Amino acid sequence: MVETLHEPARRAHGLRIDGARLWASLMALACIGATPKGGVCRLALTDADRAGRDLVTGWAREMGLAVTVDAIGNVFMRRTGRNPALPPVMAGSHIDTQPTGGKFDGNYGVLAALEVLRTLDDHRIETEAPLEAVFWTNEEGSRFVPVMMGSGVFAGAVPLAHAYAAADLEGRAVRAELERIGYLGAEVPGHHPVGAYFEAHIEQGPVLEDAGVTIGAVTGVLGIRWYDCTVTGMEAHAGPTPMALRRDALQVATRLMQEVVAIAHRHGADRDGQGGQGGQGRGTVGQVLVHPNSRNVIPGRVRFSIDLRNASDTLCEAMDADLRAQAARLAGDSGLAVELQPVSTYPAQPFDSDCIAAVERAAARLSHSCRRIVSGAGHDAVYLARLAPTGMIFVPCKDGISHNEIEDARPEHLAAGCDVLLQVMLERAGLAS
């Protein structure tokens, strides 16, 4: 009896996904919307997206999976369990891409989930709870705002009517486009149980590659604060205006631009990427507009963006307070107007500690190097974490580059991440003894 209890676990631990099949499916999907530079352009709810969806759901139906589509176009591909009443253990991501996107962002999470189900079919393994591979509508937000639309509607964070009304630059709205491509499903979004959710994804950053580590056990997603800052001085000619009589907006703006980075360092940037309890401060000025932007005119006005991120809302609030204090100090020192306009706030989302630990255990069993890591970018998992225990598995991508046609990842890393996904899904779903 002791023997029979342990036998399924031993069998499960020995299972490996088929890395070549996973790679082949990624390359097949990447042909739809392929760009000349080796990337993919498959914007949400376009004909290319329909073709991608048809390919993936076609594979699912060949495998005998039950395919369900909800009213925002999220697609659930279900492999039943010994106990169909249990909430399914779900894994997935998205298959829409940026206009100049790559082959792996999103697609990997969906096809890794499908590969897990294929591997279980190969070995005729039954789980207690059902398993579902899923793809969420319009994660990228390139064509329709907001980003992470499908998972946001599913989690109740984005009203369905709001999502339906979102239109692209040509005025075509989401509901009409869902209907046109045949993915306006009947199921009410969110009326679908979730036992747990896992998402495998390329890191989209340089941490794992830099550290030479294969698996990232993602501890959560950083909170984000976006601002627009405007410094107003006095436009004047560079020649005839002595230094003492200038009100140079750029000279004050550049001081605050440097403070943005200093603030990140003051709030834990030194523990970068470790995903521990400490801060994960990040500060970026990405956009600068100088007025009048002429070689021999002292700038009268400078507008620039500020992007602050950290691992918890408390830390984000501390960075916000620090930024406001620095802006006020520079305004006081210079006598120039420094206006700080909040643009967006995204809360931090820690993942489930059991899910994080499960990823670490699986990586250890499989002898893959593993470290904790935070995600600096948003993923569908952020919304799923509001509904069910959630975890993410990161694998390295070349030079940390994504949202780019040259996005690349190594087949052995993708296979390793998929093997980890198999283990954590099995552990959550339980093996039918």
Place this chain on the structure above:
Amino acid sequence: MVETLHEPARRAHGLRIDGARLWASLMALACIGATPKGGVCRLALTDADRAGRDLVTGWAREMGLAVTVDAIGNVFMRRTGRNPALPPVMAGSHIDTQPTGGKFDGNYGVLAALEVLRTLDDHRIETEAPLEAVFWTNEEGSRFVPVMMGSGVFAGAVPLAHAYAAADLEGRAVRAELERIGYLGAEVPGHHPVGAYFEAHIEQGPVLEDAGVTIGAVTGVLGIRWYDCTVTGMEAHAGPTPMALRRDALQVATRLMQEVVAIAHRHGADRDGQGGQGGQGRGTVGQVLVHPNSRNVIPGRVRFSIDLRNASDTLCEAMDADLRAQAARLAGDSGLAVELQPVSTYPAQPFDSDCIAAVERAAARLSHSCRRIVSGAGHDAVYLARLAPTGMIFVPCKDGISHNEIEDARPEHLAAGCDVLLQVMLERAGLAS
């Protein structure tokens, strides 16, 4: 005999120009190319420029002045002297404007010179040397490059063929446009003697207004060094890239932008605008281009302009060496590429010490407050100073603003500057006893 020697000088010292007539001529010229916002658009060699030239030369001919045009369109309006063989004492400026220019920049210097000749006519005063009022072609450089074209050709600094070939955005070249508007003269540029040259001008800066001083005795024009600087790092996503793994081009660029101002202070900015022997350091970053200039992308490349000025070429060279050292230091500290590309070099041009002193003496006699001042911007006087003793007279302009439709100056300041011009021209030309 002693009595008769001093009588002309006493008479001259008591002369005053007609401020109302000067103002009326400025307003009449400003009607040609007037803009709805109260400025003037009279680009070089356009129909408006022809109309302005015709108005001014018409006034000159009514006064009986001899009008000569040279092959680059410079116009000399001559009042003969007791001794016509003496080189003329010349005063003037330009009447072309910026696209959104004002009523005073350039025009004041030309019409002040004409007002001086009118005043001498009123009082039937004869000078030993001839006097000439002059306007130079295309000082602004808005339509045709280079700036200060007419005086540059006159001084031999710009080859005539080079100036003739300069074309505007529609491909119309200078020679054809000179011919079209009827100002392609026969005289070889520069084959025209100059005994001395004076130019009255609004300051185009805030120094006189700030100090509450009416007359600026201009000691010279600052030398200028222009550069383009490019900092190259690595473009990366703001979210997933920890601080320690960034190569943020903007963070290095903003340090150098602050150094540009620090360099100005290290090279004499503290003696701003005084026109003494010390430094007159000025440093400006006017133009910034960030790539890719997106809110959530760490800038991979930043290109920006640098404008350094100082009172002597030696000081400009010291600033250049300082800038190169700072760029090298920042490149070394950051590991990023910092490229410094020289764009233009304009040498400093000190004015004649006797001419500067003459302006100061005249202001004192007339009881106008006066201080020495440098010109941060170029003027036709820069080229004339290569040919003959040269001086400039600055008067305040409102808020230091020029090259702008709201450019403004007070009638009493314009009259004061014109009175000083009268005195220095008479002193140089000598009264016919």
